[in-house]
Amino acid sequence: MNLTLKVWKQKNKDTRGSFETFQVKGISSEMSFLEMFDVLNEQLIEEGKEPIAFDHDCREGICGMCSMYINGRPHGPWHGTTTCQLHMRAFKDGDTIVVEPWRANAFPVIKDLIVDRRAFDHIIQAGGFISVNTGNAVDGNAIPIEREKADQSFAAAACIGCGACVAACKNSSAMLFVSAKVSHLALLPQGAPEKKTRVMNMIAQMDKEGFGACTNTGACEAVCPKEISLENIARLNQEYLGSSFTSDKV
Amino acid sequence: MLNSKIPPGKLEDKWTDYKGHVKLVNPANKRKLEVIVVGTGLAGASAAASLGELGYKVKAYCFQDSPRRAHSIAAQGGINAAKNYQNDGDSVFRLFYDTIKGGDYRSRESNVHRLAEISANIIDQCVAQGVPFAREYGGLLANRSFGGVQVKRTFYAAGQTGQQLLIGAYQALERQVALGNVTMYTRHEMHDVVVIDGKARGIICRNLVTGELERHFGHAVLLCSGGYGNVFYLSTNAMGSNVTAAWKAHKKGAFFANPCFTQIHPTCIPVTGDHQSKLTLMSESLRNDGRIWVPKKKDDARRANDIPEDERDYYLERRYPAFGNLVPRDVASRAAKERCDAGYGVGTTKQAVYLDFKYNLINKYGRAEASKQGIENPDTETLIRLGKEVVKEEYGNLFDMYEKITGENPYEVPMRIYPAVHYTMGGLWVDYELKTSVDGLYALGEANFSDHGANRLGASALMQGLADGYFVIPYTLGNYLAGEIGTRPIPTTHEAFEASEKEVKERIDKLMGIKGKQSVESFHKRLGKIMWNKCGMARNEQGLKEAIEEIRALRKEFWNDVRIPGDIMEMNNELDKANRVADFIELGELMCLDALERAESCGGHFREESQTEEGEALRNDDKFMYVAAWEYKGESNWQLNKEDLVYEEIKPTQRNYK
Numbered sequence: 001m002n003l004t005l006k007v008w009k010q011k012n013k014d015t016r017g018s019f020e021t022f023q024v025k026g027i028s029s030e031m032s033f034l035e036m037f038d039v040l041n042e043q044l045i046e047e048g049k050e051p052i053a054f055d056h057d058c059r060e061g062i063c064g065m066c067s068m069y070i071n072g073r074p075h076g077p078w079h080g081t082t083t084c085q086l087h088m089r090a091f092k093d094g095d096t097i098v099v100e101p102w103r104a105n106a107f108p109v110i111k112d113l114i115v116d117r118r119a120f121d122h123i124i125q126a127g128g129f130i131s132v133n134t135g136n137a138v139d140g141n142a143i144p145i146e147r148e149k150a151d152q153s154f155a156a157a158a159c160i161g162c163g164a165c166v167a168a169c170k171n172s173s174a175m176l177f178v179s180a181k182v183s184h185l186a187l188l189p190q191g192a193p194e195k196k197t198r199v200m201n202m203i204a205q206m207d208k209e210g211f212g213a214c215t216n217t218g219a220c221e222a223v224c225p226k227e228i229s230l231e232n233i234a235r236l237n238q239e240y241l242g243s244s245f246t247s248d249k250v
Numbered sequence: 251m252l253n254s255k256i257p258p259g260k261l262e263d264k265w266t267d268y269k270g271h272v273k274l275v276n277p278a279n280k281r282k283l284e285v286i287v288v289g290t291g292l293a294g295a296s297a298a299a300s301l302g303e304l305g306y307k308v309k310a311y312c313f314q315d316s317p318r319r320a321h322s323i324a325a326q327g328g329i330n331a332a333k334n335y336q337n338d339g340d341s342v343f344r345l346f347y348d349t350i351k352g353g354d355y356r357s358r359e360s361n362v363h364r365l366a367e368i369s370a371n372i373i374d375q376c377v378a379q380g381v382p383f384a385r386e387y388g389g390l391l392a393n394r395s396f397g398g399v400q401v402k403r404t405f406y407a408a409g410q411t412g413q414q415l416l417i418g419a420y421q422a423l424e425r426q427v428a429l430g431n432v433t434m435y436t437r438h439e440m441h442d443v444v445v446i447d448g449k450a451r452g453i454i455c456r457n458l459v460t461g462e463l464e465r466h467f468g469h470a471v472l473l474c475s476g477g478y479g480n481v482f483y484l485s486t487n488a489m490g491s492n493v494t495a496a497w498k499a500h501k502k503g504a505f506f507a508n509p510c511f512t513q514i515h516p517t518c519i520p521v522t523g524d525h526q527s528k529l530t531l532m533s534e535s536l537r538n539d540g541r542i543w544v545p546k547k548k549d550d551a552r553r554a555n556d557i558p559e560d561e562r563d564y565y566l567e568r569r570y571p572a573f574g575n576l577v578p579r580d581v582a583s584r585a586a587k588e589r590c591d592a593g594y595g596v597g598t599t600k601q602a603v604y605l606d607f608k609y610n611l612i613n614k615y616g617r618a619e620a621s622k623q624g625i626e627n628p629d630t631e632t633l634i635r636l637g638k639e640v641v642k643e644e645y646g647n648l649f650d651m652y653e654k655i656t657g658e659n660p661y662e663v664p665m666r667i668y669p670a671v672h673y674t675m676g677g678l679w680v681d682y683e684l685k686t687s688v689d690g691l692y693a694l695g696e697a698n699f700s701d702h703g704a705n706r707l708g709a710s711a712l713m714q715g716l717a718d719g720y721f722v723i724p725y726t727l728g729n730y731l732a733g734e735i736g737t738r739p740i741p742t743t744h745e746a747f748e749a750s751e752k753e754v755k756e757r758i759d760k761l762m763g764i765k766g767k768q769s770v771e772s773f774h775k776r777l778g779k780i781m782w783n784k785c786g787m788a789r790n791e792q793g794l795k796e797a798i799e800e801i802r803a804l805r806k807e808f809w810n811d812v813r814i815p816g817d818i819m820e821m822n823n824e825l826d827k828a829n830r831v832a833d834f835i836e837l838g839e840l841m842c843l844d845a846l847e848r849a850e851s852c853g854g855h856f857r858e859e860s861q862t863e864e865g866e867a868l869r870n871d872d873k874f875m876y877v878a879a880w881e882y883k884g885e886s887n888w889q890l891n892k893e894d895l896v897y898e899e900i901k902p903t904q905r906n907y908k
């Protein structure tokens with residue numbers, strides 16, 4: 001199939017970007033969306049032009065590196081799918097596809113479709129861990145964990161830190177990401193001792209990084225490639241309220 | 251020359267004795283010692299976190315935008331540990347024995363035994379960090395089995411074990427960043443090791459956002475930069491995985507061991523066309539429940555589900571009744587190739603075999619669920635429905651991924667799979683302490699050659715990476731750094747830093763100055779084709795000799811005609827790739843040389859000249875019972891150093907999985 005692409009081009013974080021239009025030909029429906037970009041980039045190099053910069057690594061939907069805002073939707077049209085797992089079967093001959101980077105104050109554009117997501121690491125640094133040094137652990141089976149709890153914890157821990165939730169949110173809130181981490185750890189007995197400080201510190205850091213407030217529109221859940229559930233936000237709110245009432249650090 | 255520094259004493263006492271006598275660094279001195287950790291996958295993140303906890307000043311580097319994205323994140327099936335929670339006869343000895351045998355007797359006994367000893371601690375550590383492993387209804391940890399073994403010792407988190415383990419290590423690492431013990435440099439790529447008076451003292455790296463070259467000092471340098479499977483272009487590795495860090499160390503004096511030992515994984519989604527950028531693994535754990543077959547008739551054009559049971563050839567079960575579908579990877583891959591080469595392959599390209607879940611879906615899971623739910627005499631449809639639910643829990647994400655890529659539903663029709671490059675057993679040569687042949691320079695994880703011999707068993711890479719990082723390096727590095735407490739940080743204005751940076755800069759300038767006509771990608775693809783055809787699943791003398799010539803010619807062409815758009819002092823992904831591909835080309839030549847020199851078959855290295863009558867790999871222990879450690883002597887020039895492998899505990903035999 002032949003396609004028209006309108007892609008955001010921006011030299012670096014200090015310059016202003018704009019859309020450029022490209023034509024690609026001979027795209028097969030078996031290709032992944034990023035392989036279509038590979039074809040386009042090879043074509044640009046051939047023509048002596050600069051290729052389009054985009055983030056990607058695993059191309060298996062697990063590293064969270066790929067991050068394209070495709071036709072008004074983070075990661076494109078397929079539900080529960082990262083950009084790299086989106087395949088060209090989703091499009092048809094003659095389509096025009098608009099591709100932009102994530103847009104959020106906390107995620108400045110570095111080049112073209114690449115943004116800086118270090119704010120997520122900072123939130124983890126604020127409390128997204130269990131404080132246990134290497135060598136401190138007891139036997140893995142010493143504390144049985146209810147299977148349902150373990151499964152819920154795992155479902156939250158499946159977050160790949162891609163930032164699509166932020167990109168989809170009109171307030172650029174990072175609530176789904178933060179709640180996934182809070183839930184992952186709070187649901188496990190190992191995470192319980194730091195439950196209160198964790199949620200307070202992570203929320204405080206989220207605000208500091210410039211992410212917006214959550215107004216429960218649910219846009220994040222709809223685009224999350226790992227189908228992280230809004231229930232996590234409810235759980236976070238509970239944890240947060242519980243902590244603010246009981247924490248003497250408020 | 252090569253001293254592997256294996257501690258004296260009985261095999262099972264070596265590590266305990268070593269730890270009991272190793273030199274220590276006191277806490278006050280630790281704060282004065284700086285350690286560079288290149289790479290923050292499982293090996294690097296666990297090392298950086300643990301060393302930070304001990305009080306060393308750590309600097310860690312990765313080329314992605316966050317340590318959480320390292321290639322380790324993609325590991326699917328699981329991690330081994332000799333816990334014997336299943337009461338099925340597992341033990342440290344058995345894990346040790348399986349690993350040595352699986353590696354076809356080409357690994358070092360002492361290292362492998364240590365790995366088996368440590369394995370259980372890794373699981374404990376990960377559970378404590380909050381890694382949500384799969385659990386049984388009673389709340390205890392669940393296990394599955396992997397290839398090449400007869401016990402269930404693999405711990406897992408659905409098909410996302412690597413992700414969960416890496417997130418555990420990443421969180422431990424970020425905690426140390428917050429505490430100020432680790433400084434993290436993301437989007438940084440190491441381009442050289444700085445060696446002063448025979449000791450590694452720092453690195454040169456490129457800031458991938460600004461293009462600037464930076465100098466960083468460390469009392470010791472740890473390379474945790476992963477494997478080099480992408481030398482084949484198409485592999486299951488992440489797109490950015492590369493050999494550059496290890497290769498630069500090699501050129502600075504670190505020996506490269508067994509470079510030709512690569513693992514071709516039997517169950518990957520087959521190649522469909524020329525546009526393909528990577529291959530996707532379907533975890534080995536699927537072989538627990540999937541049966542592999544091809545039609546008994548050549549060129550059978552019927553759809554899989556239309557081929558009756560008695561016209562299917564379950565060739566692994568036929569050839570290897572004892573291990574069946576769970577033979578080691580090298581054996582399974584070669585068997586698939588053999589069937590396809592003989593004309594029994596399936597799919598449009600005929601380069602694929604079926605991996606079929608129907609039997610176990612119905613008979614194993616369906617029946618168990620039916621009996622749990624008290625359904626008597628269930629019909630097949632009910633069994634399929636019940637079985638599907640269980641399979642979804644176990645492997646759901648893999649089945650979804652398969653469907654997204656191929657457009658076919660693997661719950662309904664068998665998967666089509668074919669072998670693909672997956673893992674590299676070879677890597678930087680290290681001694682018992684994980685130190686390379688350069689003082690103060692260490693290699694951990696897939697970047698070293700250590701524990702897997704000529705073939706790695708499934709679920710053992712995650713184990714090794716975390717063993718190296720959490721439990722080995724914190725001891726062995728101290729033994730070196732105890733002698734460095736008097737060494738003040740060397741200013742990066744030192745002439746060795748100057749010279750290294752100059753070399754890196756000149757190479758980048760040279761690359762950008764070529765302004766040729768062909769893209770980096772096109773060179774990489776061509777290199778991959780040479781490697782796959784002549785140094786892939788089967789190798790022979792003539793092919794390897796041709797490959798060496800072809801690679802040399804390709805290198806020349808690359809340095810004369812590569813086209814890299816953009817500028818140096820900015821983010822430039824094409825330049826990043828060019829740097830990596832230039833190193834892959836050099837490595838490719840060494841791999842072929844190593845494969846040529848090793849005129850025996852062992853594990854994943856199959857020399858057609860050396861096979862049994864039944865087509866199995868035939869080792870030659872009299873001549874090749876050694877680690878080939880190559881020393882760089884200049885362009886296309888290497889000297890072979892041999893580390894003889896001495897087996898005190900185990901008697902090498904011809905591997906038999908029949």
Ligand SMILES: Cc1cc2nc3c(=O)[nH]c(=O)nc-3n(C[C@H](O)[C@H](O)[C@H](O)COP(=O)(O)OP(=O)(O)OC[C@H]3O[C@@H](n4cnc5c(N)ncnc54)[C@H](O)[C@@H]3O)c2cc1C
Nearest residue numbers: 289290291292293313322327328440476695696709711712
């Ligand atoms: C699809 C897939 C599935 C797998 N499944 C399993 C499994 O189920 N069980 C199992 O045991 N093993 C599995 N493996 C193997 C296992 O995942 C890897 O061997 C292991 O994760 C490697 O870890 P590592 O820490 O050594 O390297 P990596 O995770 O590859 O990390 C390398 C690090 O080095 C950095 N780096 C590299 N070069 C440079 C440079 N020049 N400068 C700066 N930084 C650099 C990278 O940024 C990264 O942080 C799988 C592998 C694949 C491909």
Ligand code: SF4
Nearest residue numbers: 159160162163165224
């Ligand atoms: S919650 Fe979902 S969308 Fe947000 S970062 Fe995690 S995986 Fe991405």
Ligand code: FES
Nearest residue numbers: 059062064066084
């Ligand atoms: S490239 Fe890793 S998730 Fe898309």
